[in-house]
Amino acid sequence: MTEHSSFFNPYTHGFIRVAAAVPRQYLAQPARNAEDTIALARLAADQGAICVVFPELGLTGYTLDDLFHQTTLLREAEAALEKVLKASLSIDTIIVVGLPLRREGAVWNCAAVCCQGEVVCVIPKTFLPTYREFYEKRYFSSARHATFQSIVLAGAETPFGTDILVDVPGIPDCTLHAEICEDLWAPVPPSTQAALSGATILLNLSASNITIAKADYRRLLGAGHSSRCLAAYVYAGAGEGESTTDMAWDGHAMIWENGLLQAESRRFAREEQLVCSDIDLQMLVNERMRMTSFADATADCGHRMRRVQIPDLRMPRLASLPRRTVARYPYVPADSDRLDERCFEACSIQVQALATRLEASGIQRIIIGVSGGLDSTHALLVAAQTMDRLSLPRTNIHAYTMPGFATSERTKKNAHDLMQTLGVMAHEIDIREACQRVLEDLNHPASRGEAVYDVTYENVQAGERTSRLFRLANHLGGMVLGTGDLSELALGWATYGVGDHMSHYAINASVPKTLIRRLIRWVADTGRVSDSAAVVLREILSTEISPELVPDDSGTGGTKPSQRTEHFIGPYELQDFNLYYTSRYGFDPAKVAYLAYTAWHDRSRGDWPSDLSADERHEYSLGEIKHWLSVFLKRFFGMSQFKRSCIPNGPKVGSGGSLSPRSDWRAPSDLSAALWIGDLERSVPDELPMELPAADT
Numbered sequence: 001m002t003e004h005s006s007f008f009n010p011y012t013h014g015f016i017r018v019a020a021a022v023p024r025q026y027l028a029q030p031a032r033n034a035e036d037t038i039a040l041a042r043l044a045a046d047q048g049a050i051c052v053v054f055p056e057l058g059l060t061g062y063t064l065d066d067l068f069h070q071t072t073l074l075r076e077a078e079a080a081l082e083k084v085l086k087a088s089l090s091i092d093t094i095i096v097v098g099l100p101l102r103r104e105g106a107v108w109n110c111a112a113v114c115c116q117g118e119v120v121c122v123i124p125k126t127f128l129p130t131y132r133e134f135y136e137k138r139y140f141s142s143a144r145h146a147t148f149q150s151i152v153l154a155g156a157e158t159p160f161g162t163d164i165l166v167d168v169p170g171i172p173d174c175t176l177h178a179e180i181c182e183d184l185w186a187p188v189p190p191s192t193q194a195a196l197s198g199a200t201i202l203l204n205l206s207a208s209n210i211t212i213a214k215a216d217y218r219r220l221l222g223a224g225h226s227s228r229c230l231a232a233y234v235y236a237g238a239g240e241g242e243s244t245t246d247m248a249w250d251g252h253a254m255i256w257e258n259g260l261l262q263a264e265s266r267r268f269a270r271e272e273q274l275v276c277s278d279i280d281l282q283m284l285v286n287e288r289m290r291m292t293s294f295a296d297a298t299a300d301c302g303h304r305m306r307r308v309q310i311p312d313l314r315m316p317r318l319a320s321l322p323r324r325t326v327a328r329y330p331y332v333p334a335d336s337d338r339l340d341e342r343c344f345e346a347c348s349i350q351v352q353a354l355a356t357r358l359e360a361s362g363i364q365r366i367i368i369g370v371s372g373g374l375d376s377t378h379a380l381l382v383a384a385q386t387m388d389r390l391s392l393p394r395t396n397i398h399a400y401t402m403p404g405f406a407t408s409e410r411t412k413k414n415a416h417d418l419m420q421t422l423g424v425m426a427h428e429i430d431i432r433e434a435c436q437r438v439l440e441d442l443n444h445p446a447s448r449g450e451a452v453y454d455v456t457y458e459n460v461q462a463g464e465r466t467s468r469l470f471r472l473a474n475h476l477g478g479m480v481l482g483t484g485d486l487s488e489l490a491l492g493w494a495t496y497g498v499g500d501h502m503s504h505y506a507i508n509a510s511v512p513k514t515l516i517r518r519l520i521r522w523v524a525d526t527g528r529v530s531d532s533a534a535v536v537l538r539e540i541l542s543t544e545i546s547p548e549l550v551p552d553d554s555g556t557g558g559t560k561p562s563q564r565t566e567h568f569i570g571p572y573e574l575q576d577f578n579l580y581y582t583s584r585y586g587f588d589p590a591k592v593a594y595l596a597y598t599a600w601h602d603r604s605r606g607d608w609p610s611d612l613s614a615d616e617r618h619e620y621s622l623g624e625i626k627h628w629l630s631v632f633l634k635r636f637f638g639m640s641q642f643k644r645s646c647i648p649n650g651p652k653v654g655s656g657g658s659l660s661p662r663s664d665w666r667a668p669s670d671l672s673a674a675l676w677i678g679d680l681e682r683s684v685p686d687e688l689p690m691e692l693p694a695a696d697t
Contacts, residue, residue: 009318014198017051019320020275021274021275022253022272022274023037024637025242027348028078029244031079031080038083041087045092049316050094053235060073069107091271098205110125111121111205116310121179125183143161165194175199177194179194184221191229192229197305199231204236219261222261226259228259231258239269240366250267252267288587322598322600330576331654352389354651355389358499367478368480374520383507400429402430410543466498466500470498484511492643506648508658510658514576524538544564569631589608593626597620597622599615601621621687630677635674647660
């Protein structure tokens, strides 16, 4: 094992692997069901799962009706459990199985949590459906009727009840709770109490029969419950082999994490199935930490539950990427329908916000600088839609392109074409002469023809543009609309003060560059502008991103930029990824790099956004990811907070967050990035330390 071999173990980064099993059911054959349970549990352990959950009453079958009062069946069910226990001594995973148990003059529908030859606890079912096709109260007693807290099972005293949490030593925050089928359908499932008391992995042993559209309802329950509880929800449903006397079964297994479906079985399959996924425990705990309402609910409704620990369990030593989808573009859905909805919402939020700001201020004119680049293009599109919404003429938008020392003919033409096709008041102000005078006043070498293109040279141009826009706003009675985006704020890629950092309203301040690119393409492709405007938008999208502040070698501006933004600060698609997981979830650099490698190392992997061409689909090595993450950390933590501390107002658009000090992000302006850089250097290798197994990648 190399120094960095643990880097590719998902357990190192706060993940745990869980599994839901759907065996073939053999009615009233506990011994045979135990054999299948053992085989699937062994498979789950081989795949690195820390726990595997089986269907309700899986050791006997669910559809046995009055047979649950047969002594022979009940005795053989416990014998089957002992068979599972014996096998579990050589299986490195927690096995959660369902069986009927007769104790204290009643039969209980139970989940037995087994590990290393022990029954750690038994959790009985609380809500027994006795309506329509269900008659469970005829056979079983509800957990609420239990007057005891332990039972003797497999020769040992075993905790019994719904108020039991199972802690897994050696894995921080890994706490399990189990409930059974109908418990999830109740208004207040037992797992709600468990989550408020610390459970992060909620398990459900189910024998939910299938009717038309019922699977969709299960998905709604899983999504809603896992998101409200800020937890994982692992659901294993009964399938092939259950009696079809009056019901049918689809073998539905699901793994949810905070409202998102991570894995799902193939329903109505003939063969047995094992569904695995990696759950991000660290993310769940971080979300609970931030969500003050969760803490309040814990104080109001939580109570002390019994906690038991599983016996020593060898932690999986994996060398794999996480068994889950990690989207390359966290701000941009890959699915075309969701992308369309996301773009519609983002634009609508911005238009509504800008319209409200104009109405509240009594201002009816917008002043905007148009460079021919992505950000000003999108801001101008929003401004045009806002005027339409307010039934004001688009000529109330005064748009200015202000060519400087390095403005290319291509971007200048794009700016003019865009203003013309959108029907706004188009202007051009050449700032070169004014900037030359400022450089002369500063006695700057460039004023004497020397090729000194330093930050002063660049910011004289940026400052001149913004100064003109503010004075034009005074003169015309308008509002300066900012164009800078979330990605630039994160990286500090903006001229502070009287520069593109400042405006009257920062309409793009919480929209990342990757989403702005999609928004422009969406407008062009969905008929929201004229055909001629769509042509201009596509031309702008094909233009390389550049600040255009430093001339090329010829000094004429040319047709290609001499400055290539992404060569300085990194690919925006990668830096937006780093921003999302650093600011939204607070992950450490090693985990961000691990996720980035998962998402970006293989160009041939599917799930690209549908609007990306083959040339726009990139991949990055681990070394490249580490390099650009280092750049991100230095700029985000160490160089640019002072700019974010005083940004203008602007609407929060996405759940990915805003960097406004009045919204999602507050931090000291004099912070050092040393802590994060040191962590990155220590924990992330420069190259692959090993060959990853193909099956896990």
